[in-house]
Structures are given as C-alpha cells and as structure tokens.
Amino acid sequence: MISVNSRYTSSVTVIVTGSDGKSRNLVLPKGSGAISVTVRIYTWAEGDRADLLAYRNYGDASQWWRIADVNPQIMDWTEVPTGTRIRIPIV
Secondary structure (H helix, E strand, C coil): CCCCCCCCCCCEEEEEECCCCCEEEEEECCCCCCCCCCEEEEECCCCCCHHHHHHHHHCCHHHHHHHHHCCCCCCCCCCCCCCCEEEEECC
C-alpha cells in the first residue's frame, strides 16, 4: 500500500534499457516530469554506500533514493558486492 504522502503516489512507470541491453521498469515519482532517464554505469567499490554516491553525484546524500530507483535489482544496499555494476541517473 502506498501512503498518500509517498513520492510514489500518482507515479509513472517507464521502461529503461540499460547498457547490458536489458529492459527494466522504472517508477518515477509524481511531478518528476521525466519520460526517460539518462544514466551512467558505475562499478561498486569497497566502502561505497548509496548515500555517499548520492553526495558525490548530486551534492546531497539524502538523494540516495534516485540511485536506488534505477537499480531495482538491488534489494539491500548494505550488501552490494564489490564489482557490481549499477546505474546512476544523470540529473
């Protein structure tokens, strides 16, 4: 159940094709206005954390969810194996 205060209320789903050629569904929060997302591929290094990557890429650690949204295959961000290729949205 999605809370009425959730960023996913009235969300839009789009299909994103990664550099690996696989298509995945991407849920965009309401008001994002985006119909496509440009991403770059990043290889997870030892000591990485989603919030630190968000800070490095967006200047705001609280924007980690942008990275999580385009990587639905990662269920636990505390256990990402070194060498895992992830997508980072370019804003």
